[in-house]
Amino acid sequence: MKRPRGTRDFLPGEMRKRRWAESVLRDTAERWGYGEVATPTFEEEELFVRRSGEAIVEELYSFEDKGGRRLALRPEFTAPVMRLFSQEMSRSAKPVKIYYFGNAFRYERPQSGRYREFWQFGTEIIGADTPEAAAESVALASTLVRKVGVEDAVLRVGHVGILRGMVSALGLSPGEEREVFRAVDKGDLETMERLCGGTDAGDVLVGLVGRDKMSMEDWRDIGGGLLDEKTVSYFSYLEDVLSLLPALGVRSWKLDPGIARGLDYYTGVVFEIDAPRLGAEKQVCGGGEYELGSLFGTSQVRGVGFALGFDRLLLASAVPEGVVQHGILDVFIAYIGEKGRLAAFEMATTLRENGYRVDIDLLGRNISKALKYASSRGARYVAILGEREVERGVATLRDMQSGEQREISLSSDELKNVLDMPR
RNA sequence: GCCGGGGUGGUGUAGCCUGGUAGCAUCAGGGACUGUGGAUCCCUUAGCCCGAGCUCAAACCUCGGCCCCGGCCCCA
Numbered sequence: 152m153k154r155p156r157g158t159r160d161f162l163p164g165e166m167r168k169r170r171w172a173e174s175v176l177r178d179t180a181e182r183w184g185y186g187e188v189a190t191p192t193f194e195e196e197e198l199f200v201r202r203s204g205e206a207i208v209e210e211l212y213s214f215e216d217k218g219g220r221r222l223a224l225r226p227e228f229t230a231p232v233m234r235l236f237s238q239e240m241s242r243s244a245k246p247v248k249i250y251y252f253g254n255a256f257r258y259e260r261p262q263s264g265r266y267r268e269f270w271q272f273g274t275e276i277i278g279a280d281t282p283e284a285a286a287e288s289v290a291l292a293s294t295l296v297r298k299v300g301v302e303d304a305v306l307r308v309g310h311v312g313i314l315r316g317m318v319s320a321l322g323l324s325p326g327e328e329r330e331v332f333r334a335v336d337k338g339d340l341e342t343m344e345r346l347c348g349g350t351d352a353g354d355v356l357v358g359l360v361g362r363d364k365m366s367m368e369d370w371r372d373i374g375g376g377l378l379d380e381k382t383v384s385y386f387s388y389l390e391d392v393l394s395l396l397p398a399l400g401v402r403s404w405k406l407d408p409g410i411a412r413g414l415d416y417y418t419g420v421v422f423e424i425d426a427p428r429l430g431a432e433k434q435v436c437g438g439g440e441y442e443l444g445s446l447f448g449t450s451q452v453r454g455v456g457f458a459l460g461f462d463r464l465l466l467a468s469a470v471p472e473g474v475v476q477h478g479i480l481d482v483f484i485a486y487i488g489e490k491g492r493l494a495a496f497e498m499a500t501t502l503r504e505n506g507y508r509v510d511i512d513l514l515g516r517n518i519s520k521a522l523k524y525a526s527s528r529g530a531r532y533v534a535i536l537g538e539r540e541v542e543r544g545v546a547t548l549r550d551m552q553s554g555e556q557r558e559i560s561l562s563s564d565e566l567k568n569v570l571d572m573p574r
Numbered sequence: 575g576c577c578g579g580g581g582u583g584g585u586g587u588a589g590c591c592u593g594g595u596a597g598c599a600u601c602a603g604g605g606a607c608u609g610u611g612g613a614u615c616c617c618u619u620a621g622c623c624c625g626a627g628c629u630c631a632a633a634c635c636u637c638g639g640c641c642c643c644g645g646c647c648c649c650a
Binding site: 153154156203207209210230257259260263265431432434437487514518520526533537539554 | 575576603604607608609610611612623640641642643644645646647648649650
């Protein structure tokens with residue numbers, strides 16, 4: 152029996168890291184005023200098709216249930232969360248700020264940082280179309296990535312409204328425009344050159360996407376002349392968003408005119424975060440401003456949000472030593488003889504009731520082996536209970552780091568604090 | 575779907591080219607040590623990804639499949 156392709160088992164050490172990262176994400180989102188939501192692991196297939204088009208059926212884990220319904224394991228959370236919003240929260244006070252964490256499934260070729268079952272964390276601010284909301288979303292994403300220990304993250308910010316304005320200034324057919332968008336998103340300069348090089352607008356676009364460093368002024372100067380009034384107004388909007396970032400704790404970002412984010416429903420500011428050390432699958436976050444009332448028949452609903460690739464985040468993260476090292480056991484109890492055994496189990500119960508993490512010998516090992524086992528488990532203390540101790544109502548407590556030993560009383564009052572360690 | 579590199583006890587590896595007894599390390603369990611850990615020694619459990627072919631004989635050669643790793647495509 153093997154694990155299905157593209158899935159993983161997680162052992163205790165790995166789970167400790169994952170739970171740590173998860174709690175960092177959760178706690179931070181709560182602190183920023185977001186409430187958690189959860190949606191079903193599977194939905195009607197139609198929900199995902201409507202959001203993303205027929206093409207995604209290829210990548211869905213879909214099936215028919217016994218009632219003949221077409222269902223699919225969720226490949227992402229945006230559509231389910233929007234469904235939840237429009238069905239359950241559309242009359243809630245605006246803006247609605249929610250976050251989610253869970254597993255999602257895509258039938259794809261696994262590779263580094265890409266699995267068939269993966270985890271995502273994300274947030275949405277729904278019912279807000281202001282620079283303030285956009286800035287908060289960008290800043291929260293950036294903060295989260297940093298807080299889980301990704302040191303070298305690069306935040307890139309762009310605006311699809313400006314990009315669309317530039318592409319439509321090229322005067323291409325809709326089909327050609329699609330191709331250009333795709334090339335822009337990939338940073339494929341050769342294809343761009345082929346599609347729209349030679350014209351003024353085309354050269355400008357190629358120049359912008361190819362640029363490594365750029366200021367807002369450059370962007371305006373280079374691209375602004377060719378654009379209509381509405382598109383030009385996006386520059387000030389974007390500037391406004393960016394001006395709020397430092398106050399929200401964001402130290403640095405790169406302007407990237409070429410972020411297209413694939414989907415049609417993005418309307419304004421868009422952003423991505425990369426962890427360069429991850430190689431081909433380096434994007435750990437993507438998000439932006441969107442409009443998707445049309446999908447669910449709601450009247451115009453605008454919002455801004457992002458999704459974090461939890462597994463990639465962990466690959467890129469330097470999880471603090473303490474998280475990994477922090478042993479899972481405060482005390483291991485070893486005993487000798489029938490009397491020792493009873494006293495040992497009683498001691499374990501008392502210590503556990505007082506909040507300590509306690510394990511006890513279950514294999515009837517001798518002291519030597521029990522100590523070795525406790526050591527390999529990373530226990531801080533070993534309590535030894537033999538005839539000698541039980542007769543006098545004490546246990547021998549051995550500090551596994553220093554090797555020092557002392558006797559402690561077995562009375563429950565004494566046991567409460569005798570280990571003088573944080574619980 | 576495409577290209578490349580791989581799959582040998584639980585883990586890490588040698589053996590493969592040049593077919594013929596699968597070796598080492600580590601971990602785990604037990605013992606030497608009658609109540610004090612990571613040492614030493616001994617013992618034990620346990621392996622050639624799956625299938626077909628060539629051959630007297632396949633971990634080894636050939637073909638197909640599965641899975642892993644890196645990349646392409648895709649990335650809602």
